[in-house]
Amino acid sequence: MKSYIAVDIGASSGRLMLAQSKDGKIVLEEVHRFSNGFTNESNHDRWDINHLIHEIFIGLEKVKKMGINEVELGIDTWAVDYVLVGFDGNKLEDPISYRDKRTTNAVTELTSDLPREYIYEKTGIQFQEFNTLYQLYKENKELLAKTDKIMMIPDYIGYVLTGNAVTEITNASTTQMLNLRVGLFDKDLLDKVNVDQNQFPRLVESGTILGNVCHKWHQEFDIPETEVITVATHDTASAVAGTPGQGDRWAFLSSGTWSLLGTELNVPENGLAAFKENYTNEWGAYGTYRFLKNIMGLWIAQCVRHELGDKYSFGELAEAATAVKPFQQFIDINDQRFTNPESMIKELQEYCSETGQIVPETPGELFQAIYSNLSLFYANELSKLDEILGYHIEKLNIVGGGSNVALMNQLTSTLANVEVIAGPSEATAIGNVLVQMITLDEVENINAGRKLIAGSFKLKHFQPEKDKYGDILVEYQEFIKNRG
Known part of the structure; x- marks a missing residue:
């Protein structure tokens, strides 16, 4: 019987949920919960990303103590925020929270050159001042010059665990920089925020096997053999899958x-009516689009x-x-x-x-x-x-x-x-697990x-x-x- 771990981290807390298939049903159990939140450092509200990673290992140690020696693991978190990684492979600083005030008026400033209709036609993503596009627009340019890779929060955590770097599409779509037609980051938008396509690790679909947790972490923590699967890493994408x-x-x-309210579509809806109502077309698992409003x-x-x-x-x-x-x-x-x-x-x-x-x-x-x-x-x-x-x-x-x-x-x-x-109330963790189960042909x-x-x-x-x-x-x- 396979054991699956959903690492599900939100703005105020995170947890590790253990899932197994028993008698034709998914059985879910919380094994570890920890706090999360941003604090003001250097005039910005920042996430303590090292704390989150440490708590994942504490949770995995608890799983090992339950007598479970092998697990699959998927990570989902909130969207839009990112970590800047230097050429030495280490983060340059703790990531800034989307609730930080640095992006105030950023939408107005950026769209003075690139009309909103132009951006929406390209991306289908609703306008919110905390979108990654506007965060990067306000990012420290000297810091960007020192950046080798820009990683979304769950991708960065997966990178630290396995040493492998990817950009998963459900979270990447929330940046408001993916082009709906070509399925890649849009060059015009990247140029506007002084970022190069190569600064993002390769794009991958939900359900991609990322790799095993590095040996060095086994030396520091008593954890099970752990294979990491890149699930639908945006927590809403996992919730919809679940x-x-x-x-x-x-x-x-x-x-x-x-509150994310919407429906699941096979084709994006980025016409004039959707634009006027500021609906978004976030990419979902398995070729779908989450046509929704962020509330x-x-x-x-x-x-x-x-x-x-x-x-x-x-x-x-x-x-x-x-x-x-x-x-x-x-x-x-x-x-x-x-x-x-x-x-x-x-x-x-x-x-x-x-x-x-x-x-x-x-x-x-x-x-x-x-x-x-x-x-x-x-x-x-x-x-x-x-x-x-x-x-x-x-x-x-x-x-x-x-x-x-x-x-x-x-x-x-x-x-x-x-x-x-x-x-179910635990749809996010369930969707996380479900993608893992589909990847390994259990569903x-x-x-x-x-x-x-x-x-x-x-x-x-x-x-x-x-x-x-x-x-x-x-x-x-x-x-x-x-x-x-």
Whole structure:
């Protein structure tokens, strides 16, 4: 029986998940969890990448102590951030976080020469100030001159583990520098940010075997024999691979720190309607495209909970929210002011005050405001998705942490008039493992894998509640339109 390890690292934490196939089902177990976060160093918010790598080895030591001597391993993380590696093979400095303020106004500056329509036609990627394109545009030019290789975060971790360097396509597509037509980094865009194609390791598909963990790490840590497989290294790509969507006309909502809402296409959609709505065509596993919208997500809830002293669980806060009437205020939760404020609670309250609305005060009021407005945003984006695609999405698969928030899932189902299928919450790790299993021929293909997932994990179903909330969505859409 093969043992698979999914290394799944997000903005606030990382974990190693052990997966095995037993009695025709995937069995998943968390073996190690560790913290993650950025700190301000040299006037920039930076990730401690060495800490993350060290924790992977600590987790692998725990796996070895479980009596497991051989494992497969895949790595997925967040997107857009990168590590600059010098000609000696070592990182030049810790990577800067996408939440760093260095890219403020970078989109406006870069697109003064290259029109947005031109960039979108080439890449199909939505405009966000933290995209790698704008990070490199603001990068220290002297540092770039010393750079041999630019590696996305999961590719760099794989490089440190095995000594082999690649650029996996699902994460590379988020840079807003891959050309949809030629399948390579676009020369015009690279020239604009003073980067050469050769500074990126070779592009590879999800499911590429990277190699074994270097011998030197076995001398330092008591770990199993480990073969690393380059999975869908962007965590959203892994989450979508781990979503048990079946048939046609289904959408996904990967609900975590960020909310990624969209559908899976075989052909990218980068026409004028998609451009105007700022939808993105991120590359997925097995020749697919994740046609989606990037939404602020549970980051707001995480910040508010932290400001409340972490004395409430998310379950307790959701329960408190159910006692509060929904839709007491309309909030554009994708507003840039909520990206990284000093106080999320204060920012939410000031927004409501500025717009002449009821100001949420208690934990229950704050969380009802968050969940109500996330649901409104999801329903609004689903209506836009219907317009672009030319048909009505009938089922929404919600995966990730948000799949556990029944209040938000039911509101979304009713507002959007879709069936919501919630779960699995661990879709990212499951998708990571699934790509490994397909690579090693334990699962035939992605469709067979999704059926396996549906039979392995408990899913919850929510149906629209008829004649409830009336024209709330229409009122919200008008509010957002008037806000510009």
